[in-house]
Amino acid sequence: MREDAFLLDARGRGVVEAAIMDHADRRGWRVDALAVRSNHVHIVVGASPHSPEVVAGQFKAWGTRRLRKAGLIGDRTRLWTKMASTRSIHTEASRVAAVDYLLNFQDEGRRRFSE
DSSP: OOSOOOOOOHHHHHHHHHHHHHHHHHHTOEEEEEEEOSSOEEEEEEOTTSOHHHHHHHHHHHHHHHHHHTTSOOSOSOSSOSSOOOOOOOSHHHHHHHHHHHHHSSOSOOOBOOO
């Protein structure tokens, strides 16, 4: 790592969550569940036909812009890892399982949006 690890505090997590929800709304993407953590984000989102990598990249970019606008970060070169752990969900049963995992097998900070 060329820079120290970056951790989001409660305010930063709120900024990133709002950025993700706003961007998803603008794009017409359905957010089923979201958990913004201090050092990573879990999200189940319907954003077809875009690849999970494109969606993750857009959420990272918008989260960074909002953190800068809020004055929570400066010109730090990197906030996020280069890649993201992504998976495509192809069936309703898989979507339900992903939402269940995010909501019921994570710590505090769980959010449910749609079924």
